[in-house]
Amino acid sequence: MGKAGKALREVLTKYGISQNSLAVAMGLQRSAIYKWFHEERDPTAETAADILKALKTLNHRAAEEFVQRYLGDVLKDESQD
DSSP, X not given: OOHHHHHHHHHHHXXXXXXXXXXXXXXXXXXXXXXXXXXXXOOOHHHHHHHHHHHHHHOHHHHHHHHHHHHHHHHSOGGGO
């Protein structure tokens, strides 16, 4: 599976955010978060944006780290190589 689930798992674990807390913040059932967390399914790009919004309400640093872990290589300025 893709990077989003792995990034989500690492961030939730590091910041002590439960899957249930994220599910409540997103208005979803915990089973959806579970599937992403365990990389059984990948969230869509639109859903990744919703994950980011929900993480911002729970822990701003966790939200920033999710973006870095998920999109870090994309955001990296190639001129810095």
